[in-house]
Amino acid sequence: xxxxxxxxxxxxxxxxxxxxxxxNHGFHKAPMxxxxxxxxxxxxxxxxxxxxxxxxxxxxxxxxxxxxSEHAFKGYEDGLPVKKGFEIIWYxxxxxxxxxxxxxxxxSQCDNTPIIDExxxxxxxxxxxxxxxxxxxxxxxxxxKPLSNYILYAYTVYPLSxxxxxxxxxxxxxxxxxxxxxxxxxxxxIKI
Amino acid sequence: xxxxxxxxxxxxxxxxxxxxxxxNHGFHKAPMxxxxxxxxxxxxxxxxxxxxxxxxxxxxxxxxxxxxSEHAFKGYEDGLPVKKGFEIIWYxxxxxxxxxxxxxxxxSQCDNTPIIDExxxxxxxxxxxxxxxxxxxxxxxxxxKPLSNYILYAYTVYPLSxxxxxxxxxxxxxxxxxxxxxxxxxxxxIKI
Amino acid sequence: xxxxxxxxxxxxxxxxxxxxxxxNHGFHKAPMxxxxxxxxxxxxxxxxxxxxxxxxxxxxxxxxxxxxSEHAFKGYEDGLPVKKGFEIIWYxxxxxxxxxxxxxxxxSQCDNTPIIDExxxxxxxxxxxxxxxxxxxxxxxxxxKPLSNYILYAYTVYPLSxxxxxxxxxxxxxxxxxxxxxxxxxxxxIKI
Amino acid sequence: xxxxxxxxxxxxxxxxxxxxxxxNHGFHKAPMxxxxxxxxxxxxxxxxxxxxxxxxxxxxxxxxxxxxSEHAFKGYEDGLPVKKGFEIIWYxxxxxxxxxxxxxxxxSQCDNTPIIDExxxxxxxxxxxxxxxxxxxxxxxxxxKPLSNYILYAYTVYPLSxxxxxxxxxxxxxxxxxxxxxxxxxxxxIKI
DNA sequence: CATGAATGAGGGTTCATTCAT
DNA sequence: CATGAATGAACCCTCATTCAT
Numbered sequence: 168x169x170x171x172x173x174x175x176x177x178x179x180x181x182x183x184x185x186x187x188x189x190x191n192h193g194f195h196k197a198p199m200x201x202x203x204x205x206x207x208x209x210x211x212x213x214x215x216x217x218x219x220x221x222x223x224x225x226x227x228x229x230x231x232x233x234x235x236s237e238h239a240f241k242g243y244e245d246g247l248p249v250k251k252g253f254e255i256i257w258y259x260x261x262x263x264x265x266x267x268x269x270x271x272x273x274x275s276q277c278d279n280t281p282i283i284d285e286x287x288x289x290x291x292x293x294x295x296x297x298x299x300x301x302x303x304x305x306x307x308x309x310x311x312k313p314l315s316n317y318i319l320y321a322y323t324v325y326p327l328s329x330x331x332x333x334x335x336x337x338x339x340x341x342x343x344x345x346x347x348x349x350x351x352x353x354x355x356x357i358k359i
Numbered sequence: 360x361x362x363x364x365x366x367x368x369x370x371x372x373x374x375x376x377x378x379x380x381x382x383n384h385g386f387h388k389a390p391m392x393x394x395x396x397x398x399x400x401x402x403x404x405x406x407x408x409x410x411x412x413x414x415x416x417x418x419x420x421x422x423x424x425x426x427x428s429e430h431a432f433k434g435y436e437d438g439l440p441v442k443k444g445f446e447i448i449w450y451x452x453x454x455x456x457x458x459x460x461x462x463x464x465x466x467s468q469c470d471n472t473p474i475i476d477e478x479x480x481x482x483x484x485x486x487x488x489x490x491x492x493x494x495x496x497x498x499x500x501x502x503x504k505p506l507s508n509y510i511l512y513a514y515t516v517y518p519l520s521x522x523x524x525x526x527x528x529x530x531x532x533x534x535x536x537x538x539x540x541x542x543x544x545x546x547x548x549i550k551i
Numbered sequence: 552x553x554x555x556x557x558x559x560x561x562x563x564x565x566x567x568x569x570x571x572x573x574x575n576h577g578f579h580k581a582p583m584x585x586x587x588x589x590x591x592x593x594x595x596x597x598x599x600x601x602x603x604x605x606x607x608x609x610x611x612x613x614x615x616x617x618x619x620s621e622h623a624f625k626g627y628e629d630g631l632p633v634k635k636g637f638e639i640i641w642y643x644x645x646x647x648x649x650x651x652x653x654x655x656x657x658x659s660q661c662d663n664t665p666i667i668d669e670x671x672x673x674x675x676x677x678x679x680x681x682x683x684x685x686x687x688x689x690x691x692x693x694x695x696k697p698l699s700n701y702i703l704y705a706y707t708v709y710p711l712s713x714x715x716x717x718x719x720x721x722x723x724x725x726x727x728x729x730x731x732x733x734x735x736x737x738x739x740x741i742k743i
Numbered sequence: 744x745x746x747x748x749x750x751x752x753x754x755x756x757x758x759x760x761x762x763x764x765x766x767n768h769g770f771h772k773a774p775m776x777x778x779x780x781x782x783x784x785x786x787x788x789x790x791x792x793x794x795x796x797x798x799x800x801x802x803x804x805x806x807x808x809x810x811x812s813e814h815a816f817k818g819y820e821d822g823l824p825v826k827k828g829f830e831i832i833w834y835x836x837x838x839x840x841x842x843x844x845x846x847x848x849x850x851s852q853c854d855n856t857p858i859i860d861e862x863x864x865x866x867x868x869x870x871x872x873x874x875x876x877x878x879x880x881x882x883x884x885x886x887x888k889p890l891s892n893y894i895l896y897a898y899t900v901y902p903l904s905x906x907x908x909x910x911x912x913x914x915x916x917x918x919x920x921x922x923x924x925x926x927x928x929x930x931x932x933i934k935i
Numbered sequence: 936c937a938t939g940a941a942t943g944a945g946g947g948t949t950c951a952t953t954c955a956t
Numbered sequence: 957c958a959t960g961a962a963t964g965a966a967c968c969c970t971c972a973t974t975c976a977t
Binding site for chain 2: 195282312318320322326327345349352357
């Protein structure tokens with residue numbers, strides 16, 4: 168057990184270091200040497216855990232995406248009424264994006280930049296299936312507008328990325344009341 | 360006149376080349392040498408028109424942002440009713456984002472990445488003032504929900520960036536009917 | 552006449568500009584573009600007056616060296632007694648080195664650096680002939696020690712370069728009294 | 744111990760290579776690539792031992808200056824009579840300048856050129872203190888003329904730089920007899 | 936497992952020089 | 957005569973990656 172943990176330790180440290188550097192300075196200006204230093208490790212050590220820089224970034228992306236999905240569906244289960252289910256997921260995602268700022272910022276950067284290999288990016292898309300299923304159900308029950316999943320996503324989850332970015336730049340801080348209003352707008356946008 | 364045009368020619372060619380390379384391969388992997396080659400120019404020539412790479416990127420950002428604003432408010436004037444005015448602006452922006460794909464993609468990348476100097480990024484924010492004024496009017500007339508501009512933007516304009524990205528990845532093509540539905544969702548999200 | 556002067560004007564301006572830049576920043580960091588700008592001329596214009604950068608430097612060296620020699624022998628004539636003649640020349644050189652600081656500094660830099668083509672440097676050496684003749688006479692009359700011209704030079708004229716450098720760095724300012732003492736030391740070093 | 748030596752090896756090789764190239768071709772025309780090649784090392788390796796080119800030059804300057812001082816005061820001790828002490832130091836310096844030609848030439852170039860950072864240059868000045876103390880003593884005992892240290896230096900040590908340069912250009916070779924005469928001139932210049 | 940020294944390839948940038956005007 | 961735009965070559969430096977230890 169101890170050995171396995173040690174491995175995870177350094178791997179995690181490297182992923183964390185990468186996250187911070189890429190977030191704060193961009194993919195360029197996040198050299199392997201700095202990543203190593205920030206992780207408290209020698210540069211060559213990185214290559215024991217990752218094939219190369221691209222693999223490191225890809226791995227980080229998938230790791231963060233997985234953690235995101237895990238949070239997104241916390242407390243959610245299949246049988247719930249559409250609005251209730253949507254509410255749970257939306258608030259979960261909002262919590263994630265507005266609290267786990269670094270992770271969310273990194274995902275934003277990946278989604279708007281060609282730094283992630285396309286194949287890997289596609290793999291990251293599969294995580295939202297339960298939400299897509301819920302929307303399908305909502306459309307059938309004529310509670311949700313007959314719009315494609317893309318549009319539903321664009322008007323409910325995606326706006327949170329903007330609010331995150333704004334908050335990150337310290338222009339603004341989203342309190343509980345505003346969060347409720349934001350949810351209301353999301354729901355208004357897609358409900359029939 | 361001829362000389363001035365020639366200058367503009369090369370400068371424009373350089374900006375275009377940068378746009379394409381940064382869009383398709385990211386800021387890293389858009390070396391000056393490739394930019395020069397794509398623009399049909401020697402690398403050293405870039406430095407006749409821009410101080411350095413950062414200045415080139417910043418200039419491109421401001422140029423594109425200006426063109427974006429110009430399109431956003433085409434045919435719009437101050438006195439219009441809130442919904443009508445909003446409709447005009449929204450469709451303008453939708454047209455821009457879904458047709459001038461390269462420009463819009465580049466702006467997305469800049470807004471989600473630390474490649475633009477902060478001072479320059481702030482300068483780019485000033486362009487939306489007429490829309491903000493319109494929203495203020497809408498709130499006063501109790502047509503628009505009493506939400507901050509950030510939230511209004513997040514639920515109306517920002518979703519278009521997602522639709523653009525989706526379309527760009529060829530998963531989807533937004534036709535006129537869907538565009539109308541998308542507008543409806545935007546309006547539903549913020550109207551009282 | 553006017554045209555000739557105009558030519559001389561620009562040529563002189565270029566030589567002056569080069570002198571200043573090389574003195575203050577070194578041969579490297581004295582690019583042709585800056586030289587041109589300081590001289591109020593386009594870069595390409597330099598090549599109307601000089602073959603290339605090396606020729607510009609060489610020309611400057613010879614020009615300054617000529618001006619130096621001219622000053623060195625002002626008021627001197629062949630028939631004078633050895634000590635009197637030496638005194639005149641020494642004071643002339645001292646005046647030049649301690650007043651025409653830029654020129655003297657430049658000569659120092661050239662003499663201690665491989666920036667001047669060797670052939671040109673040798674040509675610059677011929678200018679001191681009258682002093683060498685005077686020394687020859689002094690040795691014959693057994694007023695001056697039987698030392699080679701190099702050593703005589705090293706102990707009389709060359710020390711002034713050091714005093715110049717010191718003065719230039721503002722550590723020190725040589726007044727008339729000290730100058731007389733300095734001359735005394737020079738004479739003591741070589742007189743029998 | 745072995746590792747430390749290896750490090751010193753490459754660092755020394757780089758300093759040596761720099762010395763040679765700067766001496767023979769000047770600071771410009773001593774590109775990092777050539778320095779590396781002459782040291783038997785890849786260009787990037789230089790940056791393991793020095794921050795940048797300026798740091799390399801500065802380090803070389805301080806290294807050589809230290810070696811110079813060490814030689815200058817070999818066999819000298821404080822209590823010696825003024826003339827005897829001066830003789831020892833003068834001959835030490837003469838030996839250094841006329842034998843360790845490369846080092847001395849480099850120092851000359853540094854002292855007459857703005858290639859060394861000023862702060863570093865000043866640090867190099869501190870090394871001659873024992874000689875300055877000796878002169879102070881000589882002035883008090885009325886053996887040495889009441890001249891500033893600068894002038895004393897100009898007429899005793901500095902002339903050796905000229906003799907070095909002459910010798911380096913192969914115009915001349917200073918044998919023991921001439922060296923004694925040169926010392927006599929130095930002493931004549933400053934003794935009362 | 937872990938490392939730090941080492942590097943080849945390539946990055947951004949400068950510059951002496953040219954050429955059409 | 958004079959120019960300024962243009963450039964090829966070279967410069968300094970960085971960095972992802974490797975390899976002996």
